[in-house]
Amino acid sequence: MPDAYYSVPPLGATRSAPPEPALADRLRRFPAGTHITIRGLSKTFAGTPVYDNFDLDIPKGKIVSVFGPNGCGKSTLINMISGILPYDRGQILFDGKEAHETRIGYVFQNYREAVFPWMRAIDNIRYPLQYLGIPKGERQARLDRLIESFEVQFDLNAYPYQMSGGQQQLVSIMRALVVDPEVLFLDEPFSALDYEMVMFLRGRLQKVLTERQVTTLLVSHDLDEAVLLADEVLLLTKRPTQVAERLHFDAARPRTADTSVSDDFIRVKSRALEVFQREVRK
Numbered sequence: 001m002p003d004a005y006y007s008v009p010p011l012g013a014t015r016s017a018p019p020e021p022a023l024a025d026r027l028r029r030f031p032a033g034t035h036i037t038i039r040g041l042s043k044t045f046a047g048t049p050v051y052d053n054f055d056l057d058i059p060k061g062k063i064v065s066v067f068g069p070n071g072c073g074k075s076t077l078i079n080m081i082s083g084i085l086p087y088d089r090g091q092i093l094f095d096g097k098e099a100h101e102t103r104i105g106y107v108f109q110n111y112r113e114a115v116f117p118w119m120r121a122i123d124n125i126r127y128p129l130q131y132l133g134i135p136k137g138e139r140q141a142r143l144d145r146l147i148e149s150f151e152v153q154f155d156l157n158a159y160p161y162q163m164s165g166g167q168q169q170l171v172s173i174m175r176a177l178v179v180d181p182e183v184l185f186l187d188e189p190f191s192a193l194d195y196e197m198v199m200f201l202r203g204r205l206q207k208v209l210t211e212r213q214v215t216t217l218l219v220s221h222d223l224d225e226a227v228l229l230a231d232e233v234l235l236l237t238k239r240p241t242q243v244a245e246r247l248h249f250d251a252a253r254p255r256t257a258d259t260s261v262s263d264d265f266i267r268v269k270s271r272a273l274e275v276f277q278r279e280v281r282k
């Protein structure tokens with residue numbers, strides 16, 4: 001563990017049982033700039049442990065990509081952190097709070113199932129705002145700001161069936177961001193889209209995330225994408241899954257196709273590939 005560990009005030013009110021003393025102590029120690037602390041996380045599917053006593057610190061306001069062997073538990077990890085999937089043991093805190101006390105956005109790979117087909121694009125995006133209890137005028141202002149940030153070029157009064165796959169995924173990304181999330185989870189958000197759309201969405205998303213400094217966890221099967229978008233690449237081992245290595249990538253933003261031919265990019269990607277190949281051979 002690095003030296004720079006900081007004590008935090010007593011943990012905030014949590015819904016789950018208080019952690020056992022050893023875990024509570026581990027929860028109070030994390031590097032400066034941490035947003036999410038994960039301690040002692042365990043999850044078993046049908047008798048097979050996917051995570052066993054897993055610890056991780058996720059920095060605030062950064063984009064972290066999660067990359068690892070097939071089936072190692074990338075989606076399981078972000079689903080547990082985001083509160084979608086229950087875990088067997090352990091604790092996950094967001095600045096001392098639990099998931100249900102945190103504004104969270106989630107973008108699924110399968111946009112066709114994620115957008116509401118009976119609602120126009122604009123109503124899909126607006127939908128979560130009704131649960132935030134903010135005045136109507138402010139809701140509209142938020143929506144307008146978001147539309148402006150993404151420089152949306154198509155008609156937001158269209159229904160999903162009238163839109164391309166990329167446009168539908170953009171709608172689901174905007175719906176996740178309209179709540180002004182503290183943390184955004186993206187599970188393979190671009191894998192079903194054509195390359196032109198992927199480049200467009202990567203560019204827009206990077207711009208918005210950098211402006212808003214949203215803590216972001218991105219699962220990607222595409223190593224180029226995992227490195228290109230990330231401040232940090234989290235490389236996982238095979239099951240039971242641990243952190244194999246964490247790689248920092250601090251190229252200037254916005255990152256474009258040119259970034260992916262830079263020396264720095266090639267260095268980080270080569271190291272990631274080396275670690276990945278070592279892990280899959282184990």
Ligand SMILES: Nc1ncnc2c1ncn2[C@@H]1O[C@H](COP(=O)(O)OP(=O)(O)OP(=O)(O)O)[C@@H](O)[C@H]1O
Nearest residue numbers: 045046050068069070071072073074075076077219
């Ligand atoms: N609901 C479930 N019931 C049983 N097993 C599950 C369930 N969800 C996931 N698993 C298993 O847990 C392991 C991790 O799954 P997960 O989808 O998180 O991996 P992943 O790294 O995201 O996979 P991939 O690389 O294929 O996208 C896999 O072996 C998967 O079959």
